[in-house]
Amino acid sequence: MSARAALAIRRWTPLSVAAVGTLAALAAALAFGPLFLDANALDRLTTLFIYVLLATMWNALAGYGGLVSVGQQAFFGIGAYAAIRLSSFGVGVYPALLLGGACAAALAYALSGFALRLRGGEFAIGMWVLAELLHLLVNLDRLIQGETGTSLIALNAFSPEHRRDYNYWLALASMGALVALVFALLRGRLGASVQAIRDNEEAAASLGVRVLATKRILFVVAGAGCGLAGTLYLATSISFQPATYFGVQWTAYMIFMALVGGLGTFEGPILGAIVFFLMESFFGATGIWYLVGLGATAVAFALYLPRGLWGTLEERFGLKLLPVGYRVAGAEGDGPARGRT
Amino acid sequence: MARASEQLPGDRSILAAEGVSKRFGALRVLEQVDFAVAAGEAVGIVGPNGAGKTTLLNVLAGAYAASAGTVRFRGANVTSSGAAERCRLGLARSHQVPRPFGGMTVFENTLVAASAGGGLRGATACERALDSLELCGMLRLANRRAESLGLLDRKRLELARALATGPTVLLLDEIGGGLTDAEADELVGAILGLRERGIALVWIEHLVHVLVRVVTRLVCMDAGRIIADGAPEAVMADAAVIDAYLGQGVA
Ligand SMILES: Nc1ncnc2c1ncn2[C@@H]1O[C@H](COP(=O)(O)OP(=O)(O)OP(=O)(O)O)[C@@H](O)[C@H]1O
Ligand SMILES: [Mg+2]
Numbered sequence: 001m002s003a004r005a006a007l008a009i010r011r012w013t014p015l016s017v018a019a020v021g022t023l024a025a026l027a028a029a030l031a032f033g034p035l036f037l038d039a040n041a042l043d044r045l046t047t048l049f050i051y052v053l054l055a056t057m058w059n060a061l062a063g064y065g066g067l068v069s070v071g072q073q074a075f076f077g078i079g080a081y082a083a084i085r086l087s088s089f090g091v092g093v094y095p096a097l098l099l100g101g102a103c104a105a106a107l108a109y110a111l112s113g114f115a116l117r118l119r120g121g122e123f124a125i126g127m128w129v130l131a132e133l134l135h136l137l138v139n140l141d142r143l144i145q146g147e148t149g150t151s152l153i154a155l156n157a158f159s160p161e162h163r164r165d166y167n168y169w170l171a172l173a174s175m176g177a178l179v180a181l182v183f184a185l186l187r188g189r190l191g192a193s194v195q196a197i198r199d200n201e202e203a204a205a206s207l208g209v210r211v212l213a214t215k216r217i218l219f220v221v222a223g224a225g226c227g228l229a230g231t232l233y234l235a236t237s238i239s240f241q242p243a244t245y246f247g248v249q250w251t252a253y254m255i256f257m258a259l260v261g262g263l264g265t266f267e268g269p270i271l272g273a274i275v276f277f278l279m280e281s282f283f284g285a286t287g288i289w290y291l292v293g294l295g296a297t298a299v300a301f302a303l304y305l306p307r308g309l310w311g312t313l314e315e316r317f318g319l320k321l322l323p324v325g326y327r328v329a330g331a332e333g334d335g336p337a338r339g340r341t
Numbered sequence: 342m343a344r345a346s347e348q349l350p351g352d353r354s355i356l357a358a359e360g361v362s363k364r365f366g367a368l369r370v371l372e373q374v375d376f377a378v379a380a381g382e383a384v385g386i387v388g389p390n391g392a393g394k395t396t397l398l399n400v401l402a403g404a405y406a407a408s409a410g411t412v413r414f415r416g417a418n419v420t421s422s423g424a425a426e427r428c429r430l431g432l433a434r435s436h437q438v439p440r441p442f443g444g445m446t447v448f449e450n451t452l453v454a455a456s457a458g459g460g461l462r463g464a465t466a467c468e469r470a471l472d473s474l475e476l477c478g479m480l481r482l483a484n485r486r487a488e489s490l491g492l493l494d495r496k497r498l499e500l501a502r503a504l505a506t507g508p509t510v511l512l513l514d515e516i517g518g519g520l521t522d523a524e525a526d527e528l529v530g531a532i533l534g535l536r537e538r539g540i541a542l543v544w545i546e547h548l549v550h551v552l553v554r555v556v557t558r559l560v561c562m563d564a565g566r567i568i569a570d571g572a573p574e575a576v577m578a579d580a581a582v583i584d585a586y587l588g589q590g591v592a
Pocket of ligand 1: 368389390392394396397437
């Protein structure tokens with residue numbers, strides 16, 4: 001009994017409290033970005049925020065929920081398409097962009113009953129097929145003019161300077177809100193349940209986990225996040241070509257960021273998004289060689305650092321800045337290191 | 342052959358399979374099985390490999406849908422409810438081949454059970470999770486990733502997780518195999534403790550000498566049917582049981 005009484009559950013550490021505080025301060029400082037950053041920096045950061053959002057969503061799905069989707073571009077594309085449609089109906093352009101994310105969430109909900117019954121590879125490929133189907137359906141809309149595409153012309157009502165600031169704020173707020181939401185969800189009851197489903201669905205069910213309902217929450221949140229990313233991308237580029245938005249490369253980027261950063265760690269994919277962003281900034285103009293470089297990097301990580309950058313740091317040094325798990329203080333290995341043999 | 346279900350009126354049973362059959366395609370694994378457990382009772386199930394013991398447990402727990410027949414739990418017909426729902430009603434089980442949540446710590450494994458199955462929140466859920474780990478002698482390993490555990494600890498974790506759901510009936514599938522005598526004593530002690538708390542037990546085990554230290558009733562299955570059901574000594578002395586099961590190694 002004495003051993004038992006000495007135990008306590010620890011979730012925050014001084015380091016992680018400091019990290020969250022720093023991140024909050026950084027986000028607050030970034031909110032004033034348009035006051036002190038030049039146009040190029042604002043544009044680049046807007047892109048980075050979109051990448052962080054995408055990487056966090058894919059990681060939540062695959063890293064925590066075991067839902068490896070190759071079709072997240074479905075939500076990216078539908079979010080952008082919905083924004084264009086809503087705008088054509090007379091909805092204000094920025095509300096339409098936000099509602100585009102909500103439409104993607106609604107689509108995720110509608111698809112979940114079917115998609116989430118698929119497992120493993122079937123789910124991965126099934127999502128890709130769904131994305132292709134949605135791509136074809138969107139092409140049927142006259143407004144879109146097939147693969148020629150269309151533009152969110154209502155955005156032209158704003159001057160380029162205003163648009164840049166608004167897009168930046170929208171991207172920062174979307175990223176901040178969704179990353180915080182996913183963090184809160186993963187720290188809560190949902191987090192333990194989705195990881196249990198990821199590791200063994202039958203065992204999770206045998207312990208009372210409502211498998212479908214639990215996966216659905218994650219799937220809908222990820223749909224909303226990817227949809228918002230799509231509307232944000234639309235806000236920055238204005239033009240909408242279905243093949244671009246529904247392209248599987250978006251999911252490839254998400255996978256790259258999550259794998260390089262560290263799948264199944266909360267911090268990793270954020271780091272992965274920064275790596276991806278830097279690679280794109282420096283090598284993006286080199287065309288085919290950039291893509292070769294991305295592929296080679298992904299392969300190198302898969303072979304030599306399968307846990308990704310952050311996953312490796314976490315394993316070596318027990319670093320946890322944004323902990324979603326639990327440590328039992330007083331039990332063996334309650335120090336920072338993960339208890340691996 | 343005395344059938345315990347005759348001695349046990351339906352209204353006293355907390356968990357019952359009535360005329361349950363299970364087929365996998367053409368393979369008939371359970372044939373018209375009637376099996377009931379009273380509140381707080383401890384029943385052992387033995388039988389040769391492939392007799393259908395695990396399948397019966399899977400049908401009781403809701404992991405498999407019965408091909409025919411009815412499953413009742415705490416007075417309700419649960420035949421069509423899933424495993425998760427039955428668990429939340431108080432029916433927990435362990436797996437013959439352990440199914441740990443490998444990427445989570447041992448503590449987190451039991452916490453999922455306490456919160457999802459036990460319906461507990463926050464600190465109460467944590468307490469329940471720690472209590473069940475303590476009972477299974479696993480507190481020391483609380484921070485270990487479950488994928489790093491050896492087979493014996495995985496089996497202990499199966500038990501700890503099932504307990505953390507706060508069951509009224511616990512279905513155990515071969516959690517004693519491979520234990521040393523001292524470890525078996527420990528396990529028997531822990532399980533007797535569960536009985537004192539009023540938890541009913543259904544325990545599948547090939548180690549009959551361990552089983553009889555806990556159970557008051559023994560069921561023997563063979564080829565998808567219950568061939569004997571009653572007091573352990575009587576079942577062990579049953580000619581059909583000796584022929585089908587004990588004869589293999591004992592005689
Ligand atoms: N999911 C399944 N699909 C097909 N056949 C199955 C399935 N599960 C079990 N069986 C078959 O059903 C029969 C009974 O299996 P079961 O696991 O219930 O036996 P058991 O009594 O638990 O045996 P053991 O003592 O070896 O654990 C076996 O022939 C097995 O191959
Ligand atoms: Mg078995």
